[in-house]
Amino acid sequence: MDLDTAVVRAPAAHRAVAAATNIVVGYFVARLVLRLTPLSPEVTYGGCLALATLLAFRAWQSRIELTSAAAKVHNLLASTTVRRADLHRVREDGRIEWHAGAARPARLSAEALRCPWWAFGHVTHDYALNRERVRRWHRVAR
Known part of the structure; x- marks a missing residue:
């Protein structure tokens, strides 16, 4: 890597x-x-x-790889690459919004940013730190 x-x-x-x-x-x-x-x-x-x-x-391998050009989101069922320039925002519910050439933003739920329902809010602080880390990565690009 x-x-x-x-x-x-x-x-x-x-x-x-x-x-x-x-x-x-x-x-x-x-x-x-x-x-x-x-x-x-x-x-x-x-x-x-x-x-x-x-x-x-x-x-087990679900993650978000933040590179200089894009965020590669690897979830349970699919992997998606979001270009840094297209990223619109990271929502509090753990979704990433980006504009992929359309008027409306596309939304992608990222498992690394959203606390699962079965955790009953346990370690929500870790997920908040993950969301802030992706937001900081996005802000640096501007």
């Missing part, structure tokens, strides 16, 4: 819980698929748990 790249992540405990939850949900999805289809248990559990493991890895 470049020396001028900063990485913003959610607290490790929250990323670990999100990753473990994906494995548990994958197991229960496999059980549901077994009830609804005539697939063999080996194929069903193997497929569902492989997909759940991939999603767990993505949940």
Whole structure:
């Protein structure tokens, strides 16, 4: 990684819980698929748990990479690159707004900036610091 790249992540405990939850949900999805289809248990559990493991890895690796030119947001399901010049603002609810050539701003929820509902507000200070870090990165560009 470049020396001028900063990485913003959610607290490790929250990323670990999100990753473990994906494995548990994958197991229960496999059980549901077994009830609804005539697939063999080996194929069903193997497929569902492989997909759940991939999603767990993505949940653990969720982050925002702040480079000199753009912010690369890596969430559970997708990764998006937002150019620094297009960034409009970082909202308090953890969404990033940017203008991608359209009149209305596009919005992207970033897992590293928003405290999950299941944390019941625990360590909201860490997420506020993450939002301020991205805002500071954006202000320096102006």
